[in-house]
Amino acid sequence: MPRIVGIEVPKEKRIEVALTYLFGVGPATSRRVLSVTQIDPNKRAKDLTDEEVSKLTQTIQATAKVEGDLRREVTANIKRLIDIGSYRGLRHKRGLPVRGQRTRTNARSRKGPRPRVGVRKRTTRPVTGSGPART
Known part of the structure; x- marks a missing residue:
């Protein structure tokens, strides 16, 4: 896995997609960085040379805040x-x-799970002989 800006990106993915694994780099930023560095977006991350990786790292750090x-x-x-x-x-x-x-x-994802009110596990009580007889 190549390390770009200190983060391991997936090696089997196209570099255009692999760059989006960096926090702060989306598809548009990824395409822009690749066009500036003149790297083929269809190239796999594992096929990048060390020179290309360093060029990508420098360009990303210069153009955007990431990670x-x-x-x-x-x-x-x-x-x-x-x-x-x-x-x-x-x-x-x-x-x-x-x-x-x-x-x-x-708004449940922001507020978290609902507070559970009045839900208590019932304990089984032993049956006693008192009370009216049932037939």
């Missing part, structure tokens, strides 16, 4: 929203949808 830098920036932006007390920050803090989606129903 750790981008993750840190996103986290810092969310923290800033929370710190200034904006509406979006409050939604992030409470774990609710941020972009105006409804929450009366749905």
Whole structure:
């Protein structure tokens, strides 16, 4: 597996697809980087030379924020929203949808599983001889 920007990309995939395994690189960025570096998008990742890998790494680092830098920036932006007390920050803090989606129903992936109320496993009680006789 070739290492591009410190991340192992799948070797059997076309390089155009393999680059999208980097956080912050989508299909459009992948095509743009390959056209700048003049590498065939249909080439498999395992067939890249060391020179091509270094060229890709340099181009990606020069044109886009990827992996750790981008993750840190996103986290810092969310923290800033929370710190200034904006509406979006409050939604992030409470774990609710941020972009105006409804929450009366749905929004389960953001809110997590429903709290289970009144569900208790019943223990079987031994039958005693007291009470009216049943026939």
